[in-house]
Amino acid sequence: MDQPTIRGLVVPLEGSIAGWIVTNRRTVRTEEAHGDPRFFSDVEQTTGFPTQSLLGVPLITKEKVVGVLEVLNKNKGNFTDADENLLLVLGAQAAVAIENARLFQQSDLIAEFVHELRTPLASLSTATYLLLRPEISKEQHDQIIYNIHNETLRLNTLASSFLDLARLESGRVQFHKTHFSVNDLIYECKDVMQGKADEARIQLRVDSPENLPLLEADRDKIKQVILNLLSNAIKYNRPSGSVIISANATETEIAITAQDTGMGIPEDALPHLFEKFYRVREHESKAGGTGLGLSICKQIMQGHNGTLEVKSKVGVGTAFILRLPRGVKKIPRR
Known part of the structure; x- marks a missing residue:
């Protein structure tokens, strides 16, 4: 299995x-x-x-x-009692091994997290130092306060994303699966992101058949994935660009695609997109981010026996494709 x-x-x-x-x-x-x-x-x-x-x-x-x-x-x-005693001994050893593995995993994650905290903390330290200087102007003072506010928001987002990823990687997240309409979810996500799209002058539209079958999955988690992909598609798009959300179904799976007309992703960056804290170097000046969003999306899709694929061409755009099984995967009896 x-x-x-x-x-x-x-x-x-x-x-x-x-x-x-x-x-x-x-x-x-x-x-x-x-x-x-x-x-x-x-x-x-x-x-x-x-x-x-x-x-x-x-x-x-x-x-x-x-x-x-x-x-x-x-x-x-x-x-027998002998079987039970043997299993208790094996269980005690397994419990210690599991706890040690969890602690090692946490230490690795914490080390990565602390490394990522250094830049925003350094920015906050510099900003507070400058605020103490008596010679700064009112305009400089206001700009520094604005920068501190933005860095604080980024730290909060980073911490929340890090906790989400840690829970997913440790297997502590339980998926609450229900049957729901894919189209209803897609239009709901479109409505959530419409304001952000209008602000960036990006056209956001849906292209999916009305007769899509119901999907069995954790609706909130799939919504989280779609919203993340739409946010990226808007954030890294070109002026007056477009984002198309489409969906289709086969006998075994449902696929949801977020296609943008943005700057595209260099080919050498594609294998690293789903790594923790990875950010495409060419995109860093375009918009900020934690570098955890796609890692979280990948973990959610794996928890649903699904996949998350990416296709991109520099100067043309990027497409992320979610593929989800239509129902619980059954393995025939031997």
Whole structure:
């Protein structure tokens, strides 16, 4: 089973054996999983792997439950006390390994974040120093206050984006999937961005068929992705340019495209677009940003078993294509 499918599986705390183990911090042993009222069948349906007997233990480290370790379908006989004791030992080791990996990941993220904080903090330090100088004019004073305000807003956006990305990368974000109209969402995003487009004198329009099927996904998260792409398409466009949002469906997926007539992205920058804090050098003077937006979009799409693609030509424009499966991916039973 591929990693996107695994990441797309969400097991609820209520209504699942794993959830009961986490909540009660106790072991579960059952020889007939389907007869247990706590059994959560969605995982079996998605993976195609039938569950008969089950033994599960909580993963506990530093008095905190970090997960559940389950083994399924013992080859011979029933699960025994010896099996349970062995799994508890393995679970204790796994809990420590998971916690250590999480701490290492956090330390790497924090190091990157601190590095990105240096520039705005240096700007704020310089600005406050200049404000203390008695010889500055009223006009200079007002400009410095304006710069401080902008840098503060940028720091707030950077911190919020960083937290979003950290949660997504650690797998702590749960996607709440519903069925919804893609066209309704696209027009809603267009309405949100229309003011920004008008201000930049950018034409914003929708081109999608009316009979699109419903999409099963986390609506708020997909909206976040589309809004980010539209914001970039407007921000890096040319004067009197245009942005077209289009959508189409096949038997297996729905694709949503944000196409702009902007400056385009150099070919050597394309492989790095989804890296944390990466910004295209040629675009830095055009508009500001955190360098995290596309990384967040990529993580959201991966969490939906989807993809985010980019096509671009310098001087012509850029297209970002979201591809989402129409329903839960099913793997045939073996």
